[in-house]
Amino acid sequence: MVEEKVVYQRPDALCDVPTHYCPGCTHGVAHRLVAEVIDELGVRGRTIGVSPVGCAVFAYQYFDMDGAEAAHGRAPAMATGIKRVMPDHVVFTYQGDGDLAAIGIAEIIHAATRGENITTIFINNAIYGMTGGQMAPTTLPGQRTTSSPSGRDVELTGYPIRMAELLAGMPGAAYVARQSLHSVKEINRAKRAIATAFKAQLAGLGFSMVELLSSCPTNWKLTPPEALAWVEQVMVPYYPLGEYKVTDEVRALTRKQG
Amino acid sequence: MTIELLKGNVALAEAAIRAGVEAYFGYPITPQTELLEHMAKRMPELGRAFVQAESEVAAINMVYGAACTGVRTMTSSSSPGISLMQEGLSYIAGSEVPAVIVDIMRGGPGLGNIQPSQSDYFQVTRSAGHGDYHPIVLAPASVQEAIDLMTEAFDLADKYRHVVYVVADGLLGQMMEPAELPPMQPLRKERAGWALTGSEGREKRIITSLQLNAPDLEAVNLRLQFKLAEIRKREQRSTEMLTENVRLVVVGYGTAGRIAETAVKRAREDGMKVGLFRPITLWPFPERRLSALADQVDAFLVVEMNAGQMLDDVRLAAGGQVPVSFVGRMGGVVPVPEEIYDKIEEIYVKLPVRVR
Ligand SMILES: Cc1ncc(C[n+]2csc(CCOP(=O)(O)OP(=O)(O)O)c2C)c(N)n1
Ligand code: SF4
Secondary structure (H helix, E strand, C coil), X not given: CCCCCCCCCCCCCECCCCCCCCCCCCHHHXXXXXXXXXXXXXXXXXXXXXXXXXXXXXXXXXXXXEEEECCCCCHHHHHHHHHHHCCCCEXXXXXXXXXXXXXXXXXXXXXXXXXXXXXXXXXXXXXXXXXXXXXXXXXXXXXXXXXXXXXXXXHHHCCCCCHHHHHHCCXXXXXXXXXXXXXXXXXXXXXXXXXXXHHHHHCCCCEEEEEEECCCHHHHCCCHHHHHXXXXXXXXXXXXXXXXXXXXXXXXXXXXXX | CCXXXXXXXXXXXXXXXXXXXXXXXXXXXXXXXXXXXXXXXXXXXXCCEEEECCCHHXXXXXXXXXXXXXXXXXXXXXXXXXXXXXXXXXXHHHCCCCEEEEEEEECCCCCCCCCECCCCHHHHHCCXXXXXXXXXXXXXXXXXXXXHHHHHHHHHXXXXXXXXXXXXXXXXXXXXXXXXXXXXXXXXXXXCCCCCCCCCCCCCCEECCCCCCHHHHHHHHHHHHHHHHXXXXXXXXXXXXXXXXXXXXXXXXXXXXXXXXXXXXXXXXXXXXXXEEEECEEECCCHXXXXXXXXXXXXXXXXXXXXXXXXXXXXXXXXXXXCEEEEXXXXXXXXXXXXXXXXXXXXXXXXXXXXX
């Protein structure tokens, strides 16, 4: 008889339901990483997720835990309201770049400034996915979108915004990192960053955010492998990966817990 | 219980605290700022949540978040800030969580001024943001009534899982009057069966206003409309003075209702058969009682501190049975009893010889 050993399965924190994400979209990878971390920390039963308006609008259907759906850009405000009355719970937001870096930039900056003890997972795919591929604040110079049809003209629209660097400058931020989802190696790093962010929250150290460079093959009009290559070759140079803010307390935490 | 001299805004804040509000989120704006300031001091003292938000947009979405966990929560603002909250209010109503909003109205449009006004009647009664619904709207006319209605606002919000406004103008917000506060209610220990409290030991819960399929969203709307019909049936509130055997009824709410009361009393002294009807709920509008009065009198006169907004509701209640006139001031100008008296007299002398 052949002995069976489970080496890969759905995390408990993900529901057994089909998602609506396009083939090759890395939103699904990001969901899985968050779910694995929540399982590993054993906090699913006391976690509340706040979904954005954007392609991840149904994230609450995919995570097997309590969840709420915020207005476009307001997830950090909503998460603040939840966390302030449920300080022992784990509260996180999951937001796209239009949601977080355009319409909701005030809410995310102020959540970071207040040192709001929440975790934000920020999906930077350099485009508005849900509404069909318009220019985002993170769209790269020259990148064609439906609202920058001849390529993003920085003379007219300015330069893409680097949120990790910006939020790292907020004193209330305990942990801020940017990682990418374009390869297995990067995905593993992304998971470690997500774990650190949640651990920082559990230790009550303040605001934590992990920016994830993510693919949108559909609106970039690329195949899934081409899209991953585009993340690596075009996005990573403009959005350098790494940890931008690690307070001493967070560093002590990761050393202690490994 | 003791009677104290209390400022309207402070009384509203303390009444909310005694009603068990566990989280307050707000942004400074005159003429409601004392409410926020009282919360800033008292809420941390009591171990409850207070956040000065970065904007009214953020404040209402913080309220939305706290409301999802089943605690009593509120914000307060004044007209321009209420304009900014519309989207969040619509989400709150769409996902049926309870929330209380105080609007100390000021003169508009635009930045307008900080003087007392009732310019938000349309904004608060017609809807709160996009979508197809009315919030519940309570309009006190004195500091004591503000305290009583603040307490009731939380009960109504919980009962119907709906948006409840308490609206007043800067005059009531800033005015000091003797009033009595209720005792401190204990905070609730149990959370409602729909609240987000973490899924430990139970199925997960979701709070959302999103329904992608039209029939599903229509079902949500039908439920909402059913609830609003119930509210309309059960919660119409008003008060009246000297409305027996009168020919003219003056209709005014809040501060305008109080000023009208003075004018009505003088008109009575001068032998005119005039009474006062003061709506306490602006939505549901107390149409049943006002329609009944329309059967008994010859005319209505509406008094407002705006261009005539409640006027529409009075006309609907009058149903064409009696003529409806209007007197009002705008832009933060508070009408004096004399000008209301003059209007009463002008209408009164022209009333037709009674044929009823
Ligand atoms: C107030 C408001 N404005 C605009 C929209 C329309 N809208 C929905 S999703 C979206 C953009 C989402 O893009 P992003 O945050 O980058 O997330 P993605 O879809 O790429 O994951 C917009 C503009 C809305 N729902 N609400
Ligand atoms: S549109 Fe883009 S971001 Fe949205 S699900 Fe499809 S690939 Fe992903």
